[in-house]
Amino acid sequence: MNSKILYTVFLACVFGVGCNHKMEKRQASGMFETREVVVSSEISGRVERLEVMEGDYVEAGKVVGLIDTMQLHWLKVQAQQAAVAVNERIPNLDKILEVYRLKVERGEKELARVERLLAGKAATQKQYDDVKAMVDEGRSALEGQTHQAEVMIAGAKAESAAIALKVDQVNDQIRRCLITNPVSGVVLAKYTEEQELAAPVKALYKIGDMKNMYLQVYVEGFQANRLKVGDSVKVFAQLGGGEEREYQGRISWIASDAEFVPKTVHTQDERDNLVYAVKIHVENDGVLRVGMYGDVKFDTL
Structure with a gap:
């Protein structure tokens, strides 16, 4: 009986040491996440086309949908017609002033002739004064018409x-009717179907960069002091059923401020209520999923 108890204690000690040894290698654990972007329309209207399905891989910059542009099209046509009408109203300055310039030129020639006659005493001073007054009047009319025409042209322009x-504003709105995918990734959720109404505050779909995964873990203060951005780490993804897969990761971010231990996080020292969040970048080989658990072995700890 005593030997059986001793054998049980021996097995407990052996497996206990093995478990503790494993825990020492895995200093932190957390869940995988990725950069998620919720895509919305920039314009209100009916969704004419939305060519994304959950699970699709979509490249950044690809046009995946269209909001109805008919009303914007008619606004553009109306504005273009108004522009043509205004341009037709812009007067031709040379044509407007041609008559006044010819009148001034004839008057100046007549004034020069009368002035020669006056010098030869073949014309009176009154004749000269009358012609000069007519020329001055023509010059004044030309200046007035020039100013008026310039004001009309400036207003029309x-x-x-x-x-x-x-x-240009309508063209920009029409351009915004195109739904362009912002980041390369996998469509995680689709919230809107074709022919439904869209609005800037209404989500169309959610996309995530599944090639670049991030494992967020929490470490205690003495551990955070030994880590730095860029450090290589070993990541063990828990695939379920006791199966795991090892990945090479790199620390991409360390929180500068401490926070209280989240309820889902357990530290080796429960008396230490402050921890630091750490994000670890892992390249996905197609196995990792959002929400999957993972453990971390820091090479510097």
């Missing part, structure tokens, strides 16, 4: 520029 700006 300003109106045309405002309409052109309106066209």
Whole structure:
């Protein structure tokens, strides 16, 4: 009986030491996560096309959908027609002033002729004064018409520029109707179907960069002091059923501020209530999933 008890204690000690040895190698544990982006429409309207399905891999920059642009199209056509009408109203300065310039030129020639006649005493001073008054009047009319025409042209050009700006704004809105995928990754969830109404605050789908996974763990203060960004670590992904796979990871971020131990995190020293979050970058070989558990062995600890 005593030998049986001693044998049981011996097995407990052996397996206990083995477990503690394993825990010493795995200094922290956490769950895998990835960068997730929720994609929304920039314009309100009906979803005419949305070519994404959950599980699809989509490259960054690919146009995957379209919001109805019909109303914006008619606004653009209306603005373009208004621009044509305004441009047709812009007067031709040379044509407007041509009549006044010819009148001034004829008057100046007549004034020069009368001035020669006056010098030869073949014309009176009154004749000269009458012609000069007519020339001065023509010059004044030319200046007035020039100023008025320049004001009209400036106003028409300003109106045309405002309409052109309106066209540019409508073109920008039409461009925003295109739903462009922002990051390369896998579609994690689809929230909207075609022919449904979209709005800037309404999510269309969620995409995640599944090639670059991050394991977030928590370490105690004395451990954080020995770690630095860029350190290589060993990551053991828990695949379930007691199976695990080892990956090479690299520390990408260490929190600068301590926080209280989350309820789901257990530290070796329960008296230490403050821990530091650490993110470890791991390249996914297609096995890792969001929410999967993983353990970490820090090479520097």
